[in-house]
Amino acid sequence: MLTRGARCAYRIVFNSVLRRMDAERAHAFAANVIRMIGGNAILRRLATAVARPDPSLRVRALGLEFPSPFGLAAGFDKNAAMIDGLAAIGFGHVEVGTVTPLAQPGNPRPRMYRIPRDRALINRMGFNNDGAQAAADAVGRRRTDSAIVGVNIGKNKATPAERAVDDYVAAARAVRAVADYLVINVSSPNTPGLRGLQELDALEPILRETKAAAEGVPLLLKIAPDLEDEAIRRICGLVVEVGLDGLIATNTTIAREPLSERARVVEAYGAGGLSGRPLRRRSLEVLEVVRAALPEDCCIISAGGVTDAHDVRERLEAGATLVQGFTAFIYEGPLWAASINRGLVGKR
Template identity: 55%
Template sequence: MYRLVFTQVLRRFDAEAVHHLTVSALALLARLPLLKRLLHRAFAPHDPALRMTAFGVHFPGPLGLAAGFDKDAACAEGVAALGFGHVEVGTITAHGQPGNPRPRLFRLVRERAVINRMGFNNAGAAAAARRLSRTRGVPVVIGVNIGKTKVVPESEAVADYVAAARQLAPMADYLVVNVSSPNTPGLRNLQAVELLRPLLTAVKEVADGTPRRTPLLVKIAPDLADEDVDAVADLAVELGLDGIIATNTTIRHGGETGGLSGRPLKARSLEVLRRLRGKAGDRLTLVSAGGVEDADDVWERILAGATLVQGYTGWIYGGPLWASRIHRQLSRRVRRHGMSSIAEAVGRTACTRS
């Protein structure tokens, strides 16, 4: 049914307009306690075999929503009610900004992909912190993804990230430093270890100083050279980070300017995951994102070493109950393999390098 609706209706409308309409609908759902709880009971993952624990946080299922959808922390509870095991909000910057000029979001239906050049459009850290401070009506793990304000020069990037972290880290179940979006000029330069070290050190000090100590991860691009992936893994271990999210969108494509997500990213994302697992072993929690379309993809990422998996473009093409459907399929797969928990599958096909 959803495929027919998407093909005949949704794809005929501007992609960003549909996005905003969906966010508004889910934000409304989040304000309807009874409906929200009923949907959560029906579609959220409740099977104990799917529970994951990562960096001290308990997740009801391994598949979560990647950053980029709920940019202002407006609808996380609505998203969770549809079956996601966690929701990563953002990217949120210290100061609100409009992002890049429209049009800036493009579907590639045949490739089951999306190109975006949104540019961290959001209302800023203070507005998001107010939303995140509200009591949650249904259980939902919320990660907060932070990035650099566009007008802030590279020389002041550390202070800008720290300003966002101070407001948002106390509200987050985990915090993510995004240095890998291709849509903020110069941002990816911060992935270089000599620039990344002081940035992560400063943000980690803020995260460590929250009442419950907020876990800290860094999100990297698929376009890093293999030796740079290794260098980031070494740095993350050295600094005592909790994990790495791999990967963001890629600029290696022939379409509109911006970052490409979806099916074309699948192979490289899996390759980076395997490299990180080989380099860091189980010293870091790895979160795999990029090209995740179905339960087979989630299972493959877990076997390769991911504790958690994220999707976004797959949800666009898979429909509202995409995550719920995948979690049900994973439940059956865990039992078919004679496991008591999906955590037993993490890293089964991984090889560790020194």
């Protein structure tokens, strides 16, 4: 009853207030609420009591025990400021970032747009963050020791592609002591030239040297949904050859075909990564390609178009080890993760 009422209240607030705000300002408002929950012991305990995942949902992966297979994808908590609050409201893990070695402001605003009709977002944030050391300090200050935290790392915009490996190594070194796992992000469409690093000749040294810099911390690679299936298979082969611990499929897409109002959206919002429900089909297709190409013990995190417990269960049945979401959080509200966890154990 509490959950249904809270979700109804959120929808009223979203439709009457948040939906009228610029998307990035609305995100900042939500972030402040989540930080407040995480920073207050009473609120944190109350949230945890409502949203704690059922013990039957525990998953062993990457040498860690996740309280639920469902976690929050990178991009929501760029500077690791909300870990305690996000864990309290039911996420089985929180992936922070993307963080870069040096702080950078990202792309000019406006750079995030909601598309409510498609339950989607377009963003061209451009890795805005306070830098890897600031993220490491923030992760180290978290109060919730049980929260599993991944750190997603990228290169600075000003770093030329031929020196990208230096940035991934520097970021990994900065955060490895506090991260439960690391993710190499070469698949965001919002940093010029970044996706070119998915070519095998450029990718191999990044994977090998970042793995060495991680010093035993589990390391995964995040790929784009816009790659051809054969290119995905070749990347999977490199992941196995180098000895990475897993792969995240997928990042946002540059495609606009899945949108119901493609022409209007392209004209109104321009470039950026599309996430949310329109990505669901392609993300599932990529998961199936990846699962067939990787060994059974290789961790696969499926992301893209996940809305409810049915979607999470579908990904798990298709071979995902863990599942992540982000965009639906904006539309469903703060009890979204708790609702998914209940759905996974058949509760209503």
